[in-house]
């Protein structure tokens with residue numbers, strides 16, 4: 001395959017390659033980078049100097065040597081820039097400010113009021129995003145590259161490339177150009193994406209899992225799935241990939257908010273948990289201030305409320321059915337589970353693992369499962385901003401000597 005790249009393009013590719021080597025290691029040196037990338041030492045030195053000037057890389061003293069001059073150690077400057085990430089769920093929204101390594105320096109969670117009409121919901125949501133982002137901006141520390149932008153994650157079908165919300169199934173919002181609406185209010189770039197994609201990206205980038213293929217399940221009011229294939233988010237032709245929440249697991253099943261029947265999220269989401277409580281004769285949980293319904297159910301289950309424990313077990317079983325389907329289809333190296341329902345890990349994880357032993361095939365039975373970072377979606381939304389701005393160099397496999 002022949003690729004036509006001009007000198008400036010080559011410089012950018014090489015800069016990206018060198019920066020990603022430095023970013024991926026605690027410390028490194030010019031000679032190590034030369035060996036890893038195959039670039040000659042003079043080219044590496046020139047590129048590293050440029051990255052030091054841009055304050056993306058720092059020199060932090062000398063390393064050890066088995067003979068000859070001690071190498072100068074290089075470290076990625078994690079605080080070179082910050083980004084704001086907003087995780088919007090049906091019942092609440094979380095806003096974080098994080099640095100380029102996903103380290104959170106500010107976090108705020110606010111409850112969201114329910115609005116019957118989609119138009120009212122959209123208006124109130126935009127108002128709230130503006131208020132919360134303004135507070136996050138005030139809390140953003142000064143840095144060489146400043147605030148890189150704002151990432152907003154939503155629980156629905158979102159096209160990242162064009163910044164449009166196609167459909168939020170649980171609140172019936174459709175064809176909403178949220179990126180344009182928000183961009184009018186901010187001087188920095190705004191990106192929007194699906195919540196599970198953001199969660200997957202956070203887990204992939206910041207958990208040090210050393211895997212290239214990962215599936216992230218975001219289980220809450222609905223279920224979203226983010227898929228990392230060969231180190232990249234898999235978005236599909238129209239950017240809509242990962243809607244496993246709406247895969248059919250019962251051919252003649254319950255009607256879903258998407259209009260179909262028997263979707264996975266009708267059996268493994270928060271509303272199904274409430275149904276299982278009802279079906280096993282449990283009392284409907286009462287709303288308490290500052291606590292979500294799932295947190296209340298979890299508290300009671302931990303205090304031996306048998307109906308609630310049974311409901312969590314049934315939920316775990318159905319989560320297992322869907323996860324087995326995904327494992328059998330994608331064969332990932334790692335599954336991470338996030339969203340509000342992941343807080344009930346002690347009740348649901350053993351059930352998921354039990355079901356996988358029956359329904360996953362071959363080596364998929366032993367795919368490791370892990371509970372995600374509690375703020376994975378918000379951090380991932382911020383991380384996408386960092387990747388789209390600060391690290392938006394062309395991605396390619398091999399460095400090119402100039």
Ligand SMILES: [Zn+2]
Pocket residue numbers: 245246256257258259260263
């Ligand atoms: Zn559905």
